[in-house]
């Protein structure tokens with residue numbers, strides 16, 4: 281048996297292409313060798329196995345595969361290698377359609393062409409042969425010292441098959457970097473083809489607002505390397521770093537990006553009404569009664585770049601994420617909330633608002649409102665107890681944080697509609713808000729679908745219903761656009777409320793997913 285082992289070992293050592301003897305195959309070769317030996321039980325068994333047709337076929341396939349040469353055809357090494365340059369390295373890479381995954385730059389002082397960056401997971405990185413700081417002397421025998429980086433990239437792009445590089449190795453950075461595990465949600469759209477600042481457009485990674493990226497390297501302060509999460513392509517691409525993006529965004533942000541008080545509905549400067557409406561049985565209370573502090577409503581949104589996220593799944597029995605609905609007036613937030621509540625009253629709930637106005641006869645404390653005195657209301661405002669609050673006809677109205685907590689602590693899903701500027705104050709580990717933006721369809725579809733719909737008029741105090749006007753539609757569409765531009769990065773889900781049944785079922789499905797499936801949330805929410 282030892283001899284057989286030795287013999288097999290002998291073949292293994294010669295792999296992958298065993299030189300076959302006259303018998304021509306591994307199976308016959310081995311059988312013949314065994315025949316000449318004393319027939320022990322093991323040998324006989326092995327001979328029997330080797331005689332079986334399927335083993336023979338298997339070994340014959342092995343022989344065929346092993347005889348093939350899979351090595352690329354490489355041209356001979358150039359013979360004009362300068363012996364004086366003892367540190368010169370000749371590297372051959374076989375290039376397929378995949379780009380090399382490296383960028384180059386000209387050193388401003390020495391004029392040398394240097395490897396500026398190696399994209400993680402790219403061809404150059406996987407080869408392990410080219411490193412940042414290496415000086416490029418020749419590509420396919422063509423000297424590059426008199427060439428611009430663009431021209432060299434052109435030579436590389438044109439090359440197919442084996443490419444020979446002559447390089448002088450730079451200073452080694454030995455620290456092997458392990459695969460980083462940082463994920464971010466992108467808060468803006470990015471197209472490297474449109475970016476004048478990127479050192480190499482081809483090396484850039486394009487993404488859409490809301491994509492999840494894995495950050496592969498933050499070594500460079502201006503250009504990070506990242507991959508789209510879940511994409512098979514192992515090669516990282518360049519994206520602007522957070523700091524760089526913030527800097528240039530701040531420089532070029534046009535003032536028009538920010539919702540201006542006079543641009544949003546001038547008829548309905550109603551900051552707070554929605555939070556109160558469903559639970560408000562008081563139909564007389566006009567929707568547009570709440571004035572809001574302008575600085576609050578129209579503050580500048582933070583510069584949207586990236587947000588570090590982590591995978592999160594709600595444990596069964598754990599508190600639900602707060603569901604926030606945002607959208608322009610009349611888009612249908614109340615209608616959607618109402619449908620959710622009817623569909624499962626044990627599961628969904630809304631908050632009970634506070635007011636400083638006196639309780640009416642038919643009202644009960646904690647049902648329509650929590651009734652508190654004006655002075656307590658004012659103290660609570662100063663102690664930041666309200667999500668939103670406003671004043672109408674000398675009385676305060678507001679939604680308190682505690683009213684949200686109260687719903688969540690009953691293990692129900694709390695549905696809250698707020699102005700978009702309020703969202704960022706609620707983005708905490710405690711509430712983990714799931715923000716849904718409800719968007720109107722095109723104006724043509726609004727005309728068709730809202731033919732019989734009614735809005736509560738804000739022209740009088742009685743809250744009388746009236747049909748939508750053309751102006752209402754125009755305003756709804758333009759406010760939605762502005763909200764999306766300014767606050768779009770805060771919206772986790774966008775639902776177009778065209779057909780109500782379709783919009784409702786989309787909303788319900790997405791809420792179910794959030795309750796049961798793993799999804800991405802800001803990493804800061806999981807640290808508390």
Ligand SMILES: Nc1ncnc2c1ncn2[C@@H]1O[C@H](COP(=O)(O)OP(=O)(O)OP(=O)(O)O)[C@@H](O)[C@H]1O
Pocket residue numbers: 554567607608609610611612613614615616729730733734735777778779780781783
């Ligand atoms: N998809 C839809 N198709 C037809 N009518 C709709 C649709 N969505 C909502 N509506 C109707 O439009 C009207 C306004 O809806 P709703 O009161 O829910 O709006 P809202 O977003 O809460 O606005 P506001 O805060 O101003 O009350 C209601 O009559 C509602 O039934």
